[in-house]
Amino acid sequence: MSNKLPSAFIRSLIQNYNIEGEEFIKSHESGEQLTSIRLNNFKPSSAFQEQKEIPWCPAGRYLNERPSFTADPLFHAGCYYVQEASSMFLEHVLKHTTDLNASNKVLDLCAAPGGKSTLISSLINEDSFLLSNEIIKTRVPVLTDNLTKWGPVNTFVSNNDPRDFKRLGAYFDIVVVDAPCSGSGMFRKDPDAINEWSESAVLLCSQRQQRILADIYPALLQSGTLIYSTCSYSKQENEDISDWLCDSFGLSSIQIPIEMEWGIEETLSAKHKCYGYRFYPHKVKGEGFFIAAFRKTGPSPEAQIKRAKETRINQHSESIIRNWLKPELDLRILGLQDDFFAINKEHEADLQYLQSNLYLKKSGVRLGKVMGKDLVPNHELALSLILNGSVQRIEVTREQAISYLKRDELKLETNVMGWALFCYQGHPLGWAKMLGNRMNNYFPKEIRIMNQSIT
Structure with a gap:
């Protein structure tokens, strides 16, 4: 049917999901490239406010054309994030599966470059915190930079393999797994990915996804929410994974309400009738995407978090640093070698627990170094939401x-x-x-x- 898209790939979509093959192919051959961004509500600006809103994400905007983001100072200030529109559906899923007004511990397991993490950061309250983990060490700096630009203090970054999280016990209220996949949902955006696709690659990805989910499952609290997503169309990486999760663990599928005009396809897995949500580029203004949500019903040994060992920096350093911070915030200032960083006071015990089990790369906001009677401020402090408004500008x-x-x-x-x-x-x-x-x-x-x- 197409010289461009693999025939086995098209055939499987028609057989399994009865998609409109010709329209699907045309959407890839059109060469259309969509650009979308998500506004940072912590840093309201004039950027793209008048552009068309993405229906499932109020802060999302479709752009009429792709500007040079590098040439926009507001991009460097963290006023918005460039993100694919389909993946912003995570916001809608979180709002319908989780009490975002509660105090939640959230893990974004495969987080780089930071799109879903910055989205989660925008939704959780100040009492909650987000741990953004990236498995690949070389991708951690860009994740850290994007979370720094976003601004909140209640964010940590780690560089760990999923199996390392077993050491925590049942700890997280929400786990988001945007799993490594065969990438067929990105064929239109990245045509080179077509040459890398094969049925064997799909099988390999499915096996890797199962390992990742098996490793992270013990870290999810009973009644917690697991959100699983890929940028793949393959049944083996999506609905079959949903059935595997129900076969292997105490999980129940969660249905997400959607509007018909959005063009999102709701699917049911073959065995357990788990709900899944598919995004096709000939139906949705976005790239290929799959997402499903689950509730953990089976018990797990809950994490035993000890009361925080109160750590104090010397009074001289603390008095200097406090002048740079908003006085109304209840922050804990901690030392790291000759540097200082700030976290919310209520997260100190969690930080100590995570530090004893994981390799953390970022904790809260790095403040800088005290040199004599002055603070040499860190870049993280400049872009944070905790900086005192009296600082010279x-x-x-x-x-x-x-x-x-x-x-x-x-x-x-x-x-x-x-x-x-x-x-x-x-x-x-x-x-x-x-x-x-x-x-x-x-x-x-x-x-x-x-x-x-x-x-």
Whole structure:
């Protein structure tokens, strides 16, 4: 039927799900590329407010064309995240499976680059916390950077294999597993992925998904929510996994309400009639996606979390740091070698428990180092939601912001002396130290704009 899409792949979709084969193929041959973003409600801005809203995600927007995000200071400030529209359906699933007003411990198991983690961060309350885990070490920095830009303090990042979470016992109220998959849902967006697809690759992915889910299942609390998703169309990676979960563990399927005009297909697995939700590009304004939700009904040994061992930094350092933080927040300031970071006070016991069992890469907000009578502030503090509003700020134009983000030489006429927060349209970009006739740019070198053609 098509020289482009594998015939076995198309045949399986028609046989298993009776899809409209010709329309499905045309949607891939059209060359249409969709661009969507999700606004950060913690950092309201003028960015894309008037664009068309994604129906299952109120903060999501379809863009008429793809701009240069790298050339937009608001992107670097964390005012929005570039995310595929179909995957934003996670918000709708969370709202219909979980009490988001409760205090929840949430795990995003396969989290990089951070789309689903920033979405979860937007939905949970301050008493909850999110642990974003990435298995592949080289992908952890981009995950950490994206969560830093998003701003909240109640986020941790870990770099662990799923089997490591067994050490926690039943601990999380919500576990999100966006599993590694054969990637057929991305064929339109990434045509090169077609050449990598095979039936054997699908089988291998299915086996890997089962291992990941088996490893993480003990870490889910009884009555907790498991949300499983892939960017694959293959039955073996989706509905068959749902049946396998019900065969292997004490899980029950959760039906999610959907609107007919959204074009999302509700499916039932063959054996246990588990609900699943499929996104096809000829029916939905988005790429290929599958998601299913489950409730854990079987018991598990619950995690035994000890009362936090209260750790105090020296009074001199704490008094200096407190001046940089919003006074109304109940934060715990902790030391890490010669650095300091802040978490919500009620999460200290959880942090100690996680540190004793996992390899954490980020905990709350990194604040900086105390040098004499001053704090050398960290970039995380600049983009966080805990920074004191009294900190010196310098508002810059777009051109000045781009120069700052490139770490180019930048001369400003200002009376500000000492540490200052560079801001664009009121949104922090990072730190600089003003020294009279010159400035030291403290924007991190590893995330600076490298493309010198951007002006």
